[in-house]
Amino acid sequence: MRLSLAALMAATLVGCAMGPDYQRPEMPTPGVWRTPEPDAAAMADMANLAWWKSFGDSRLDALVQQALENNRDIRIAVGRVREYAARADLAKAQALPEVTARGSSTRDKLSEERQVPLASRTPVNSAAYEIQAQVSWELDLWGRVRRTNEAYIADLMATDEDRRAITLTVVSNVVSTYVQLLALDRELALLQKDVANRQEVARLAEVRQTGGAGTLLQVMQARAAAEEAAAAIPAKEREIAAAENALSILLGSNPSAVGRGRSLAQLTPPPVPQGLPASVLEQRPDVRMAEQNLRAANARIGVAKAEFFPTISLTGLFGYASTDLSRFITEKALFGSVGSQLVFKVFDGGRNDASVRAAEAVQVLHVEAYRRAVQNALMETEDALVYHQKTMEREQALGRQMKAVASLAELARKRYQGGQGTLFEVLDAERQLTAAERLKLDAQRDEHLSLVLIYKALGGGWKVAAPDVLDSVATSPASSPMN
Incomplete structure (x- = not known):
């Protein structure tokens, strides 16, 4: 028996695991980006970079930290990780022996008034005591348990x-919403400035009418233009309130007002990170997730193939039993047994074969899902780089336009005050100036948002505030996602 046990244990140690070993699919990637940034900073360690701090707004930093701690989606995701960590521990435990213990104590009294009398000297009262331990261990000769463990860890x-x-999405949304909120604040200020300018034009029209140089029609036109601008303020205030409510939900709090730090113009744009496409694939969590799903599907092929082979288990039973408690733990009271069990499916109607084919089909699907994730990551990064570059070019052009329109508005007002121009020229110039300022503001906002998209596309900052729920999981090939 000892030789048999030793042979079985040796077979377990050298037993092969069914199914293919994992290999990352071949996926050609470009060596450089299609749209390189000429002034991009080298990407050092994007995974641990709290890039939002580069904006230089302490209020924004506090909001991001609050979101990392209280956002409901993040908390749900952390709870899901803890659930799968428990499942991985459960799968890992299948490789270990299972030991159960049982104890019992009974006292019996026999009836002395039976139809058949008791035999002479038969005790009427008796007791029985028993304690036993049972051991069961499945020998993982074909790697079913190992492949199952590998799949669950993946x-x-x-x-x-x-x-x-x-x-990463929550952090990006917090920063984007905050930037948009600052832009809305600036738009509201521009509207209020526009209303004040038009009210001043209306006052000038009234002065000219009083002096006989203007008409009542011009006064009414100027007043109507001022009221038109004033009517846009409540709508903009509604947008600000909606943005504050959306940001509050991201922070994990009820809808409420949100304090600001710096203005949009005071934000310091973070440097544009520049990494090679291969490094992006090493960091993008969606790409890494797709590869882990592929690894799990690959391992489950081995689980399915192992079902074609018999299951071998070792069993053992040991304990003590006695009718006298004083002789309970003695050599004579000891009992036990050792055995082995082999279970082999003789006929299953093709179930195992179908399971293998299904597992192989799922693995092929995950190969394509991984390749799709890689291409999507490259596309999002390229789009973000193009967006940033073209936004910068647009902002520069709009800056030159705004200077020209500001000079035009100032000239139109001076001509009107001097009696050389018309009210229509002034109002038209004011409208052009307001439109140019808003376009310049939009470009400035988009510049910041494009940087957020770049960092998100590169997978930056997603290791911040990682939970420690993975510490209990044993190290395995699946624990190194990009191996």
């Missing part, structure tokens, strides 16, 4: 990558 790592993707 599931766990994929779930954690999903949490990191959600974290």
